Amino acid sequence: MIKSILAAVFLYLSITSGTANASPNWTGAYAPCARHADLLNREHMDLGVRISTSNTVLEREFKRAMDFWSQVLDVDWYEVASQDCSIQLVDGTPEVFAFNGGCACTTARSQFPREPGFQGWVAFNPMLASSPWEMFRDSVHEIGHLFGLHHNPDMSSVMFFSDFGQDASLEITDLKALAAMHRLRRGILDGGIPLLKK
Numbered sequence: 001m002i003k004s005i006l007a008a009v010f011l012y013l014s015i016t017s018g019t020a021n022a023s024p025n026w027t028g029a030y031a032p033c034a035r036h037a038d039l040l041n042r043e044h045m046d047l048g049v050r051i052s053t054s055n056t057v058l059e060r061e062f063k064r065a066m067d068f069w070s071q072v073l074d075v076d077w078y079e080v081a082s083q084d085c086s087i088q089l090v091d092g093t094p095e096v097f098a099f100n101g102g103c104a105c106t107t108a109r110s111q112f113p114r115e116p117g118f119q120g121w122v123a124f125n126p127m128l129a130s131s132p133w134e135m136f137r138d139s140v141h142e143i144g145h146l147f148g149l150h151h152n153p154d155m156s157s158v159m160f161f162s163d164f165g166q167d168a169s170l171e172i173t174d175l176k177a178l179a180a181m182h183r184l185r186r187g188i189l190d191g192g193i194p195l196l197k198k
Helices: 004-020 036-040 056-072 134-145 172-179
Strands: 043-054 073-079 086-091 108-110 119-123
Touching: 036 043, 043 056, 056 073, 056 086, 056 134, 108 134, 119 134
Parallel strands: 043 073, 043 086, 086 119
Antiparallel strands: 108 119
16 A cells, blocks of 8 residues: 555656646637636625536536535535636547646546636546445545645545545645635535435
């Protein structure tokens, strides 16, 4: 276990050091989300989510991840089938996952708000098999990036850079960072953090 963690940390550092000066926002031939700026709202958010994946299991787990986030943030979400979206789930291409020297072994990527080219996109790598639990956990993680969260060095956080099969949820530093950008649900900072459940 320790060797696999160290190998993953080395891989992560290799990838991030090679792309430190690059914009984190990747591009692709996907429909834009006309309401992606809604993800910057500091008050209540009503977010349209466009599901553009052919993977029905991923679709279900992504929706479950959106439900998780609606317990944390003052956000309601609904599904749309047009460019009137704030978030769009897409099937990634090899270019998305090998972007600027990145690793094609990555299961999912999201864009970052306040960076050039932001459209609110989350791409999953159709070349890699994931269990429903992994899809859910990765969806929670990537949606966290859409809300402005960066990686957390604490392995107990769902925002840790990789999934080693550990139990994880949001950690207090994640919540404090979120509170600086968005309105949280009442009671979340008082120990009401919802757990990620398999």
